[in-house]
Amino acid sequence: MAGRAGNLGRADGPSAGAAFHSPSGVAVDRKGMVYVADSDNGAIRLITLAGVVSKLVGPSHAKGSTDVPGAAARFNYPVGLPIGVAVGAAGTVYVADRHNHTIRAMK
DSSP states (O other): OOSOTTOOSOBOEEGGGOBOSSEEEEEEOTTOOEEEEEGGGTEEEEEOTTOEEEEEEOOTTOOSOBOOSGGGOBOSOEEOSSOOEEEOTTSOEEEEEGGGTEEEEEO
16 A cells, blocks of 8 residues: 555655555556556656655646656646556556546656
8 A cells, every 4th residue: 555545645755655646547567566647646656666656757736748758747637547557568658648638658
């Protein structure tokens, strides 16, 4: 488990101290890393095997559509219903970016 039940927000760190705002999609890669669409934060978050949560791409609450690596990437409500985040065999992360009406790919 990661995040604090009933407490929305955006906080990175150990799983018990992490916070999400409307997580809506999850994917797991071959190594067991977990990718989460944190919809209202407009970010894709990563949960490591050690249970540490960090931002993979996208800043909190900065909506848009920008295909660049890291914090400069922009999403507009990335989702996961029924599968909004997926990881391909080569490690590419695919995200359904709902309000931008696009499917995004990140390496």
